[in-house]
Amino acid sequence: MAGGENNQALSPKATIHQTFGVKASYRTEQVRVPCQNAGLYRCHLQLPEFSVISNVFKTKNDAEQSAAELALEKLGIHPQDDITVEQAWDDIVQRIKYIFSDEFLSADHPLGSHLRATLQTDGERRGSVPLSVIAAFDAKINSRCKVINPSVDQDPILAMSYVMKAAAKLSDYIVVSPHVASLRRKNPYPPAIVEAFGHGESIQVEAVYTKCATSGEEVVDPVTLDISSGRYYLDIIAKKLGLKDSSQLIISRTFGKTSSGYECRVYSAIPKLSPDKSSKAYGKRPVDEEDQSSHFNKPWNAKASYVCGQDIHGDAIVAAVGYSWRSNDLEHDDVTLKSFYRMCCGMSPNGIYKFSRQALIAAQLPFSFTTKSTWRGPLPREMLSMFCRQQQLSEPVFTVSTAPVKPLSDILRSIKKLKDSESDDSNHQCVNEYAGSDDSYNHYNSKDEEELPVLESGYRCEVKILSKSQDLVLDCSPGSFYEKESHAVQNASLKALTWFSSFFDDLDADPEQGCCYTKGQMNWMFTRNIMIKGKFPSNKRYEQPKSESKRMYMDSKRKRVQTIPNGSLVSICYSVSVEVDSDFSKTGKCLKELIESNVEMEFEVGNGSMNPHLESVVTQMAVGQYACFVTNSPAEGLVLAAANDTVRTRSLLSEIPAGLEYSVRLLGVKGPSEKRVEAVFFKPPLTKKRVGYAVELIKESSASTLVDFGCGSGSLLESLLEEVPTSLQTIAGVDISQKALARAAKMLDSKLNKGACNLKSVKLYDGSILEFDSRLHGIDIATCLEVIEHMEEDEAFQLGKTLLSLFRPKLLIVSTPNYEYNRILHKSSLFHSKDKSMSQRCKLRNPDHKFEWTRAQFNRWASKLAKSNNYSVEFSGVGGSGNVEPGFASQIAVFRVKSFSGVKKVSMQQPYKVIWEWTRAEGEKRN
Secondary structure, X not given: OHHHHHHHHOOHHHHHHHHHHHHOEEEEEEEOOOOOOOOEEEEEEEOOOOEEEOOOEOOHHHHHHHHHHHHHHHHOOOOOOOXXXXXXXXXXXXXXXXXXXXXXXXXXXXXXHHHHHHHOOOOOOOOOEEHHHHHHHOHHHHHHHHHHOHHHHOOHHHHHHHHHHHHHHHOOOEEEEOOEEEEEEOOOOOHHHHHOOOOOOOEEEEEEEEEEOOOOOEEEEEEEEEEOOOOOHHHHHHHHOOOOOHHHEEEOOOOEEOOOOOEEEEEEEOOOOOOOOOHHHHOOOOOOHHHXXXXXXXXEOHHHHHHHOOOOEOOEEEEEEEOOOOOOOOEEEOOOHHHHHHHHHOOOHHHHHHHHHOOOOOEOOOOOOOOHHHOOXXXXXXXXXXXXXHOOEOOOEEEEEEEEOXXXXXXXXXXXXXXXXXXOOOOHHHHHHHHOOOHHHOOOOOOOOOOOOOOOEEEEEEEEEEEOOOOEEEEEOOOOOEOOHHHHHHHXXXXXXXXXXXXOOXXXXXXXXXXXXXXXXXXXXXXXXXXXXXXXXXOOEOOOOOHHHHOOOOOXXXXXXXXXXXXXXXXXXXEEEEEEOOOOOOOOOOEEEEEEEEEEEEEEOOOOOEOHHHHHHHOOOOOOOEEEEEEEOOOHHHHHHHXXXXXXXXXXXXXXXXXXEEEEEEEEEEOOOHHHHHHHHOOOOHHHHHHHHHHHHHHHOOOOEEEEEOOOOOHHHHHHHHOOOOOXXXXXXXXXXXXXXXXXXXXXXXXXXXXXXXXXXXEEEEOOOOOOOHHHOOOOEEXXXXXXXXXXXXXXXXXXXXXXXXHOOOEEEEEEEEHHXXXXXXXXXXXOOOOHHHHHHHHOOOOXXXXXXXXXXXXXXXXXXXXXXXXXXXXXXXXXXXXXOOOEEEEEEEEEEOOOOOOOOOOOOXXXXXXXEEEOOOOEEEO
């Protein structure tokens, strides 16, 4: 036994170390979560055969322990329980005895409040505490019941049976009856103790009554609970449900909170035990079968079961009322139809996303994850963890792997061999990541021989969802590779969320019917305990749904003409109302009720994050244009979750036909980001290719000084610190953006403090690169990557003259986009809109670009500058091929000084401001 105790004392991390030793590698990263000021941590644990990623925690140790726990779960190593089943039974017996002691009657505990409340009532039930109350509100008893049978968490009747069986061992102290599901002390409490408790005040609480009609159709109505002084509130709820008293109630676990933070539970009649549940396993039946047999035949209550995750039969009441640790008074809050349906909505992944966007009608869970900058609210990984906690599932287990990826060019060439037509669209796979599913993006001219994107390596992530008992619920193993590990994790999480969301989207779905699901599948949607028991297909492999199925059009005969390309960020102002046309209204008048509105909402086109009706209309509009259209109403529950006046809204929805009227104005459009467009075609991205080209030239030189003009956030400077050591001794960056310089300073500070470079001095300057600063005259190498296109053309000529005639570097590297390559990046007729201003913006890679030059224009600019300043110039580029039309995606000019003879001395000018500096000699930085 002692040996077993030592094993139990080992932490998850210690167990991993005992098993793998130094082969287990922990990597902790700091993450930022919305609405959290303090830093959080996530741990990556790499084992010889797989890796796992923890959730986020406040401390590094917690993150590492969590990662170790996930690894142990994956390995099938389960720590033994702290106590035996026999010890659990003994603990339950002792706990029940303590609950009915004089001491506990005054305890600050929810059960103490229940006991005091029952002592204030009159009659034979005075002082009797329902079994369901003990099972639901005493954490210790609940935990010991789980030791006996882990299924207690999903079946509260088990816990009630175990409590009754344990109480039977206290026959001299506790009154136990097989026909009354409650316990009371055999000897009365001292009158002085009981009289010390006063009566509570009378209150009225709004709740929701979910009724199962004889036809099987569920009705959800508001109900008022009149809880008078001296009456036990659970007896009031029982009476509303047609039950004799609170002993015949079953109480669910908490499943949500009201806007004021009060916990909600479902109250219903104790259902009839299934014939296969033996008395040996479950104890005596805690119910009066003769009096309550009518309730046992009630049908399954889908809505009540859906929200609490337990099987509910017959009518049920959803209420936020009860005792807590914080107060002896009865705490309560109203549960309205709106709050009830909002809780229903929040149970689904789609609903979690809708709430994060504060747009229940307009928002939609995206089917692709791009970047955090275009994502609002919790990221997919956090959403999946949140969903698993709601559903009483284990934390998701992520396994990240890396492998070489087959070049996309090889894939496309093999597909082309199967096509006879020159106009085939075989390589739409290349464009779909950027362009979504719109067919207009699938035109990739087969006679173009430009370089196709090549995936050199990447990350793939598998996520497994397990029940608390470690049964496999979902195995999601997407086949896609991603450049970043975090993107692989986020996309795997999103695919799992999408799969789960398919079971929750329709709040009013009929579990007995449905064109897409069998009866068993609908049970999975509404009854989470079935899901937890492992009745999902154990080896279900999720594949991302084709996006065409997500698109809905109001008029299938009319061809849709999209004027805004996928990947664009669109800003809209909209409102949604329930409308009943005058021809169908009972009053003969047009009826309308505002459901939802938003003065400004931004969404990304083509990733499924917007209601498909609304997106279809918006993407055909011009900026400033207004549109109004009507669609069929979605599920009633979704509308009521968003509506302010649920009574009037439900009345309108009962009118036939009732629809939703959308009013929308397009406020603005931002085209797809340059990085995103380029990332679809180039692996690694074009940005890294440019930086890599410059770094190679720097390595080949014997330069000791370098200045990056227009350094931005310092991507080139960062690469110089990470690459193989060069001959550089001093580097500097110049930019006019203080925000970019601040990011660069933060990055440099982190890198340089690790001491992994041979540099002696690093500086960042705040200033315009159009101005000359004599401190940077005569440097060995100057770089100016993707800068000139952000200024006017005449300023680009001025910059070139300033760099070569005044700064006079020995080597100058300048890169800029090749405008001719845009026809490949923007392979769509959408970029030839009737709106000329929109068309021109779309033709450029970035809305911030003032111009983009063709190869001939760039050659003329560079050649003229080189000739007039005694430099030679060579032309090259990255992305694509210089020997195949339309050339490189990013064109590069390399200027080399011929001679310094005849160069005039420059005057002393220092307009730049040093905002950050680091020197190895002093080992310090100044801000």
